[in-house]
Each structure stands twice: as structure tokens, then as C-alpha cells.
Amino acid sequence: MMGLGVAKHRNRCFSMRNTFTRAVVLTIAMLAVGGVVLRSDVDVQSAIAKTAASAREAMSLQKPLGHPESAGWGGPVDHPPKQEEQDEKNVTAEDSKPTPSSSSRVMTCDYDMDRLRRWQQQFGLQETFEYTKRYIQASRQDIPRRSITRLQQDFLVDAVKVVDVNKEYEAETCPEPLLAPVTKSPYPATANGSDFMFGVSTTYQRFTDPRTSPINEWSYWLTDGKGNSNGGKLVLLLVDAQPEELEDAYNKLSSVGIDVDVYRSSSSLIMAVRYLALAPTLYNHPERPRRKWLVVCDDDTFFPSFHALADRFAQYDHERPMYIGTFSEDVNNIERHGPQAFGGAGVFLSRPMAKIIAENFENCSSEQKIQESNTGWGPQGDIMLRNCIYQNSEVKLTLLNDLWQLDIMGDPSGFYESGIKPLSLHHYRGGIWHLARPFQYTKVAHACGEDCTFQRFQTADGFIISNGYSVAYYPRGIDFDLNQFERTFRAAPEDKGWNLDFRMGPQRPSLHNTGRKIAWELLEATVNPDGSVSQVYVGKHNDSRWTNPDGTPMNNRDGIIEIVWLPEA
Numbered sequence: 043m044m045g046l047g048v049a050k051h052r053n054r055c056f057s058m059r060n061t062f063t064r065a066v067v068l069t070i071a072m073l074a075v076g077g078v079v080l081r082s083d084v085d086v087q088s089a090i091a092k093t094a095a096s097a098r099e100a101m102s103l104q105k106p107l108g109h110p111e112s113a114g115w116g117g118p119v120d121h122p123p124k125q126e127e128q129d130e131k132n133v134t135a136e137d138s139k140p141t142p143s144s145s146s147r148v149m150t151c152d153y154d155m156d157r158l159r160r161w162q163q164q165f166g167l168q169e170t171f172e173y174t175k176r177y178i179q180a181s182r183q184d185i186p187r188r189s190i191t192r193l194q195q196d197f198l199v200d201a202v203k204v205v206d207v208n209k210e211y212e213a214e215t216c217p218e219p220l221l222a223p224v225t226k227s228p229y230p231a232t233a234n235g236s237d238f239m240f241g242v243s244t245t246y247q248r249f250t251d252p253r254t255s256p257i258n259e260w261s262y263w264l265t266d267g268k269g270n271s272n273g274g275k276l277v278l279l280l281v282d283a284q285p286e287e288l289e290d291a292y293n294k295l296s297s298v299g300i301d302v303d304v305y306r307s308s309s310s311l312i313m314a315v316r317y318l319a320l321a322p323t324l325y326n327h328p329e330r331p332r333r334k335w336l337v338v339c340d341d342d343t344f345f346p347s348f349h350a351l352a353d354r355f356a357q358y359d360h361e362r363p364m365y366i367g368t369f370s371e372d373v374n375n376i377e378r379h380g381p382q383a384f385g386g387a388g389v390f391l392s393r394p395m396a397k398i399i400a401e402n403f404e405n406c407s408s409e410q411k412i413q414e415s416n417t418g419w420g421p422q423g424d425i426m427l428r429n430c431i432y433q434n435s436e437v438k439l440t441l442l443n444d445l446w447q448l449d450i451m452g453d454p455s456g457f458y459e460s461g462i463k464p465l466s467l468h469h470y471r472g473g474i475w476h477l478a479r480p481f482q483y484t485k486v487a488h489a490c491g492e493d494c495t496f497q498r499f500q501t502a503d504g505f506i507i508s509n510g511y512s513v514a515y516y517p518r519g520i521d522f523d524l525n526q527f528e529r530t531f532r533a534a535p536e537d538k539g540w541n542l543d544f545r546m547g548p549q550r551p552s553l554h555n556t557g558r559k560i561a562w563e564l565l566e567a568t569v570n571p572d573g574s575v576s577q578v579y580v581g582k583h584n585d586s587r588w589t590n591p592d593g594t595p596m597n598n599r600d601g602i603i604e605i606v607w608l609p610e611a
């Protein structure tokens with residue numbers, strides 16, 4: 043994935059398909075003959091980019107259509123009233139003025155029509171759509187992580203540009219990058235997972251289906267992103283898998299750098315028991331002596347901030363029997379199933395805890411225990427685990443509420459746009475739950491550090507970038523409490539309206555269909571060879587959420603906002 047940009051670039055420049063590419067190649071050849079030493083990849087690329095820009099100018103291509111009336115997106119074209127400074131919490135960052143770092147990275151604001159056409163196809167956009175590109179320079183400072191940081195700069199510098207995929211456009215000068223103060227948080231590549239061993243039970247079919255395959259997600263929190271293990275161990279159980287399937291799973295995971303053992307489990311055990319069996323399986327693993335925490339999780343559990351996770355667990359006493367996890371956010375689920383760790387958020391067992399479960403596994407998985415775990419919704423592995431612990435020890439659950447089971451449905455924006463720094467995420471593969479792309483969202487951490495994922499930046503002209511998730515514009519101003527979750531999502535039936543309040547606090551009303559909010563959501567992100575990260579945020583003209591109260595769309599065009607995060611030089 044990371045190599046894609048380069049490969050395509052090469053193809054585009056050296057295929058000699060048209061006069062333009064030939065001109066570029068010729069110019070580069072002349073530069074080379076002229077004794078210009080092209081030192082590194084980055085320099086080659088910037089040379090190509092610059093040459094391309096002048097070649098395009100020489101061909102007198104057109105300018106993209108400025109489209110100022112749509113820049114109001116259903117609201118006043120003027121900037122929204124600036125919000126009064128509030129002092130509550132850390133929502134109002136002081137207007138920090140980071141010093142621009144001398145970045146050697148080249149900013150390119152050309153119109154790469156191959157990419158724009160690919161996006162238009164891939165995301166099903168209109169042939170004519172809005173395209174805004176903005177660079178953000180991360181400025182790492184000795185500051186705490188803020189849920190929202192106010193910037194003095196505007197997000198939009200010019201009128202919104204409209205491009206037609208059937209045309210070509212001349213390159214433009216990039217505006218000054220936005221300067222974003224961020225913490226000096228560590229990068230995902232340096233995480234150390236060696237205290238942990240994770241156990242997951244799934245099927246080969248779910249493992250390989252592109253809609254459910256967890257390989258990318260696991261590579262984020264189990265490797266350095268460059269094909270090397272971070273020390274974390276994965277024990278994968280595939281139900282009824284054939285030997286060649288086990289081997290295939292092993293090869294796929296090893297090839298991206300994940301330290302994994304793959305085993306077959308049998309469907310003769312019911313799912314709840316297979317789940318409970320993960321604890322003794324991890325405990326009996328030969329690598330147990332080197333691990334402090336044995337973690338039972340689902341194939342859609344994601345750890346977005348591994349440094350923070352490891353730091354948090356370093357504070358617990360791994361030599362005591364400990365059972366650490368979190369409840370469902372939905373009070374109905376606690377009423378139905380009881381107050382145990384809900385497994386999708388991750389259940390962390392110290393070795394002495396896993397030992398107790400392993401020693402009592404026979405009894406804990408008896409027919410009677412299976413029946414006791416059935417609350418009318420079928421036997422529940424989470425309940426079997428709790429009962430096994432509670433009936434065989436004095437240990438009680440330690441709540442860690444930065445883990446999230448995410449029993450929410452519908453539009454999850456209100457969660458991901460809350461400025462939160464979650465330690466786990468779950469239920470993001472759609473179906474009856476919500477759809478999200480944490481592997482894409484967290485790529486930006488490679489450029490600006492783990493803390494900056496989901497961190498919010500509010501620009502002077504009324505945009506809020508929820509980094510990695512969305513860019514939202516509020517044409518009537520930001521006159522609501524940014525400390526509260528926006529209730530864009532709902533609880534599973536029966537939704538009483540307050541199911542989630544004990545965990546999330548009462549949520550502020552959704553801005554769907556009010557004409558007060560329109561957002562572009564991240565569908566794709568790329569870590570570039572120079573260390574910058576490109577994010578593609580997409581908005582659809584007919585997204586049913588972004589309408590005025592009378593039902594008319596707030597914008598009549600699809601749009602892409604491309605943000606490129608520049609790491610500090």
C-alpha cells in the first residue's frame with residue numbers, strides 16, 4: 043500500500059503515453075545530462091513535480107472553476123461569528139502560535155488527474171466535484187494533549203475549486219500550511235508490545251473476506267508498520283480450519299511482520315466455550331513466562347494508541363490476579379447480561395488470573411455453567427469468563443473505561459469527532475453495528491504521533507478537523523458544547539434515549555438535517571515515502587445527513603478535501 047504512490051508515479055511519468063509525459067521525461071533527461079545530481083527519492087519527486095508544473099503552464103491548461111456560492115454550503119458565505127473564548131476545561135486552547143519548522147518537504151498543489159479520476163470512480167463521485175487540498179504542518183511541543191485546539195488560520199484560503207475529471211488543470215501555488223501544535227507523543231512504529239499476548243478466535247472465512255479481514259488492523263498495533271513485529275504476540279484460533287488454511291493465515295500474517303501462532307479449534311465446542319478457552323490457551327502457551335498480560339479479544343478489536351495502552355498497563359500490578367476490561371456503553375446490555383468485561387473492548391488478564399481460569403476450566407465450561415451464562419440470548423462467553431473468575435476467586439473486575447466496546451448503531455461521527463483518545467475500538471465493521479475505518483484513521487499518527495489521532499483542530503473560519511475522521515463545517519457557527527458527544531448514533535433497541543448516558547454523559551443533539559453542519563469523512567489515507575501522510579476526506583451531495591431543515595441538500599456537489607500532514611523536519 044505504501045508503495046502505491048511511487049509505483050503509479052513511475053508509471054505515469056515514464057509510459058510516454060502523451061506529449062506531456064514525454065516532455066517531462068525529456069526535461070528530466072536534460073537535467074540529468076546537465077549534471078544535476080538527483081540525490082534521493084524525495085528530490086527526484088520534487089524535481090518531477092516542479093517540472094510537471096512548468097510543463098503544464100506551458101501548455102496553458104485551464105484553471106479549476108472557483109465556486110464561491112457553494113462555499114457557504116447552505117449557510118452564509120461570510121465567516122461564521124467567531125466564538126467567544128471560553129475557559130472551561132481544556133476545550134479552549136490558548137491561541138498558540140507554533141513556530142514554523144523548516145520543513146524540507148515539498149508542497150505540491152497540482153491537479154493530479156489520474157488520482158482524481160481514480161477517486162471519482164472509487165468513491166462514486168459526480169464527474170465534476172469540489173477539490174480542496176490543504177497542508178498541515180505538525181509542530182511538536184511540550185504541551186498536554188487537548189481535545190480541541192483553536193488555530194488562528196482559516197481552513198479555506200480561496201473560493202472552493204471545482205474540477206471536472208475530463209479536463210486538465212494547471213498547477214497552483216500551495217497556501218501556507220496550517221500550523222498545528224501537537225504533543226511530543228511517540229510514533230506507532232516505536233511501540234513495544236512484548237508484555238502482551240493476544241488471543242483471538244475467528245473463522246478462516248472472516249479472516250480472508252476483504253470486508254472483515256483484520257490483517258491491516260492487526261499490522262497497525264502488532265508491528266512497526268514496516269514489516270517488523272513490535273514484540274506483541276498473537277495467538278489465532280481458526281474454527282475448523284484446514285491445514286492449508288492455517289498455513290495461509292500464518293503466511294499472510296507473518297509476511298506483514300506479525301508474530302503469530304495459528305491453531306485450529308473445533309466447532310464441537312460452542313462459541314461461548316471456545317471464547318472461554320482462549321484464557322487457558324494463552325496461559326498454556328510456551329511464551330507465557332515472558333508475558334505480563336494475556337488479552338482475550340475479538341477479531342474486530344482495535345488498539346489505536348499502543349504506547350498509551352502499554353503505559354497504562356505498566357501501572358497495574360501484573361503479579362496479582364487481575365481481570366481488567368470495560369462494560370458495554372449500553373445500560374440495557376448490563377441489565378440483560380450483567381456487569382462483566384465485554385470482550386470486544388479487550389479483556390486483560392494477568393498471569394495469576396489466567397492460571398485460576400486454566401485450573402478451573404473443566405468446571406467453568408460444564409453444561410451447567412453454559413446454561414447459567416444464557417440470559418435468553420444464547421450462552422455468552424463474557425458471562426462464562428466472569429462466572430469462572432467470581433466463583434473461583436475473590437477477584438473482581440477492574441474497570442478501564444478508556445477501552446470501548448462500542449455497542450452503538452448508525453452514524454458513529456459523534457463518537458469519533460469527540461476529540462477522544464480511546465485505548466480500544468470495536469464493532470466498526472458495519473452490519474448491525476457502525477462502520478468505521480480505524481486502520482485508515484490512525485495512519486496520521488505516523489506523521490504527528492499517537493496523540494494526534496482524533497485530536498480536533500478548529501480553524502478561524504468555522505471548520506473542525508477531527509484528525510483522521512472528518513472535516514466538518516458549521517455554517518451557523520459553533521455554538522454548542524464541544525465537550526459533549528453529538529448524538530449522531532443510537533443505542534440498540536430498546537433505545538430509551540438515555541441508555542448510553544452512564545458512560546458517555548448525556549449527549550448533545552445531533553446536527554443532522556439542521557443545516558448547521560456538513561462534513562467530509564475520511565475514506566483513505568496513505569503514508570507517503572517522505573513521511574508525510576495524505577488523507578482523503580469525501581463528502582456526497584446527496585448524503586441524507588447534510589440537508590437543511592426543509593430537506594434541501596446543503597451542497598449540490600460531491601467533494602474531496604485532501605489533507606497532507608507534514609511531520610517535523
Ligand SMILES: *[C@@H]1O[C@H](CO)[C@@H](O)[C@H](O)[C@H]1NC(C)=O
Nearest residue numbers: 130131132133185186187188
Ligand atoms: C488543562 O490542562 C492543564 C495543563 O496541562 C491541566 O493542568 C488541567 O488539569 C487541565 N484541565 C482540565 C479541566 O482538563
Ligand SMILES: *[C@@H]1O[C@H](CO)[C@@H](O)[C@H](O)[C@H]1NC(C)=O
Nearest residue numbers: 233234235236237272273332
Ligand atoms: C520492550 O519491553 C521489554 C519488557 O518490558 C523489554 O525487556 C525490552 O527491552 C523492550 N524492548 C525495547 C526495544 O525497548
Ligand SMILES: *[C@@H]1O[C@H](CO)[C@@H](O)[C@H](O)[C@H]1NC(C)=O
Nearest residue numbers: 401402403404405406408434
Ligand atoms: C469441580 O467442581 C466440583 C464441585 O464444586 C468439585 O468437587 C471438583 O473438585 C471441581 N473440579 C475441579 C477439577 O476443580
Ligand SMILES: *[C@@H]1O[C@H](CO)[C@@H](O)[C@H](O)[C@H]1NC(C)=O
Nearest residue numbers: 166167168582583584585586
Ligand atoms: C447519490 O447519488 C449517486 C449518484 O451521484 C447515486 O449513485 C447514489 O445512489 C445516491 N445516494 C443516495 C443516498 O441517494
